[in-house]
Amino acid sequence: MISGGSTDGDSNRARKAKGRRECLEIDGGRRDEPVISFGPEDLQGVSLLHNDVLVIQARVANYDVLRVFVDNGSSVNVIFKDALIQMDLHEYQLEAVETALFGFAGHAVYPEGEIALPLTLGTGDLRKTVITAFTVVDTPSSYNVILGRPAINEMRAVASTYHQKIKFPVKGQVGEVKGDQPSSRRCYGETVRIDQKKARREGKGKERQEEAQEREVHFVAEEEQEAVEIEPGKNIRIARDICATTRELSGISPQVAEHKLNILPGSRPVKQKKRHFGPEKDKIIEKQGYHQIPLASEDQDKASFITSGGTFCYVVMPFGLKNAGATYPGPKDLHPSPEKLYPI
Structure with a gap:
């Protein structure tokens, strides 16, 4: 789960202004959208008795991108810098982002910036495209993209991890994308290994910092020192x-x-x-x-x-x-x- 970012604005003023606009908006043009539901037929091909996250394939900026994590607990859409480089989009001018991102453990990550890209879900006639903002993050990850609440809401989509499927309205019908369970499990295993390596590095870094503090030399002004005789004929000066x-x-x-x-x-x-x-x-x-x-x-x-x-x-x-x-x-x-x- 990711919180923070520029979804609601990079300042208190921007967030308050967005809230006022949302209160004034009247949504009266989408009442003819189809009902989205999940049933037993959606479980076909799903390996049951699972706790897998929903990982799908999506089309981002005309590139078919694998390992796209659908996470309705994240406040932003994330595209990792390594994926952006492989898509030859890293040279595009990024919009500055001042607000940090915070993960489940509370560690702050400062984004490289933000970029608006077309996102397409579905195939054939039941394909839907929206322009959505992605926050660029330069950190190791087993995923290429994280679709957070902004993309899910812009798609007006509903995701079900149990059914391993995401559905969305398109042209009066319901489009869908199935999850890739093998990919989901591989990504989870890689994420655990990455977190373990990070924890070990941080632990070693803390140990080195503590050792450095123990070796640190403090200088005390002469007037704050006092001569002490520790044995006959042997004096040293120590702080009072x-x-x-x-x-x-x-x-x-x-x-x-x-x-x-x-x-x-x-x-x-x-x-x-x-x-x-x-x-x-x-x-x-x-x-x-x-x-x-x-x-x-x-x-x-x-x-x-x-x-x-x-x-x-x-x-x-x-x-x-x-x-x-x-x-x-x-x-x-x-x-x-x-x-x-x-x-x-």
């Missing part, structure tokens, strides 16, 4: 209002800060399964020191866990505790602590 986490600040004296779990007396310990990280990550874990704030000695046994190297207890505050964020070190009296963990 942040918690430094460099390897040089490997620990904090309990006199400065100490984290307590504040567990209710008599509470039962929470048991967790052994944590598996893999041989490569285990080596990295053994080399790194991540924590600074000592954990109260009476609470250290309560923060035990099992790894491939044995059972350990935290002697410093582990990140991830519910109230860990409330405990931060001060900038003074920072001293390197001994081991971060001790085996049981």
